[in-house]
Amino acid sequence: MPRVSQAHLDARRQQIVDAARSRFASHGFAHTSMTDIIAESGLSNGAIYRYFTSKDEIVVAVCEQGTDALPRALTAEAVSGFLEHVRARARDSHHARLVAQIYAEAAVSPQLAAVVQRQLAAMRAAIAELVPDARRAQAGQIAEAFVALCAAYSQQLAIRGDVDPAPFAAGLMAIIRG
Amino acid sequence: MPRVSQAHLDARRQQIVDAARSRFASHGFAHTSMTDIIAESGLSNGAIYRYFTSKDEIVVAVCEQGTDALPRALTAEAVSGFLEHVRARARDSHHARLVAQIYAEAAVSPQLAAVVQRQLAAMRAAIAELVPDARRAQAGQIAEAFVALCAAYSQQLAIRGDVDPAPFAAGLMAIIRG
C-alpha cells in the first residue's frame, strides 16, 4: 500500500496504542511482550515498527493518552458521580490497573515522570478553579489533597478489585470544606 | 560450609532481600535482573537460588516486608510527624518508589494482591482504633479515606520527588473531623 491518507496512518497508530493499553491494563507493562501487542492489534511485527521505534515509545504513547477525567463541580453529587465513573472504568477496562502501571514506571523513568507530572499539574489546576470563593485562599492546598485522594481511590480499585466509593466521597467533601 | 546456625541462614536471606529491595526501589522490578541482585548482595548465583527458588519469590519477600508505618495518634502533630517520616524515607531509600512498584505488581498478580490487601486492612484497622469516640460510628469510613490519602502522599513522592506534606496533613485532619 503506498501513500495512504493521514487519517489511515493515524487510525493504525491508534489501533496499536489501543491494543497495547488493553494488554498493559490486564497484564502490566513488564508482562506484556511485543508479540502480545502484535497479536492484540491484529497487525504484524513489521507494521508496528513502522509506527513506533521501540516498546518504550508505545508505553509513552499510552501514558500520554492516559489522562483521568475529573468532576465538573465540587458538589456532593458531582463528586459521587465522578467516583462512580472511575469505578465503572476500572470494572470495564481495568483502567485503574493501567494507572498503577503508569505510576510505577513513572517512578523510575524520568521521561514518563515528566509526562505524568504535567498531567497531575493540569488536574490540580482544574480542581483549584472549582474551589468555592469562600476557600479561594486554600485552593492550591485543596486541589493537591483532592487530586491525590482521587488517585488513591483508583489505586485501591486496582488492588482490591472493587471498593465502596462512599468513604472517598466523604473524604473529598471534607477536604473541600476544610 | 556445613550446618550453619539458623541465625546465619536468616541473615543471608535478609541480605538478599535487602539487596533486592534497594535495586527494586531505584530501578523497578522489571528493570532489575537477577544479575543485578546478585551483584548488589555480594553473593553468587548459586547462593541466591539456595534461598529463593525464583525472582518472583524474592519480589514476594520484599513486598511482605514492605509494610508502611502509621501515625500513633490522630492529632495534628502526630499526623504531620508521620508525613515527614514518609517523606524522609522516600528521600533516603526511595521507599515511595518501591511502594509504587509493589502496587503496580499487585494490580496484576493475585498472589501479591493478597499480601497487599492484608497489609492495607491491618492499617485501616489500626487507624480505626485511633478514631476519637465522637466519630466512632464513622471509624471505618474515616480509616478507609485516611489510609488511602497516606498512600496517595507516598505515590506523589514517588513521581514528583519531593512534595510539601502540608496539604496532605490538612486533608487528613479534615477527614478525621468529617
Place this chain on the structure above:
DNA sequence: CATAAAAGAGTGACCTCTCTTTTTAGGTGC
C-alpha cells in the same frame, strides 16, 4: 506502474535458572 505499507521469518542479546565444582564450618576419633 511506482511507491510505500504490511508481513513475518530470522537474529543476536539478555535473562532466568541449573548443574557441577569448590570451599568451609563443625562434628569425630584418637
Place this chain on the structure above:
DNA sequence: GCACCTAAAAAGAGAGGTCACTCTTTTATG
C-alpha cells in the same frame, strides 16, 4: 587438642528460552 572427614553452603560457568528488534519479501493503493 589436633587432624581429619562429612555435609552443607557458595561459587560460577553455561544451557535453554524469550524478547525486542531487523531485514527482505510481498502486497496493495493511487
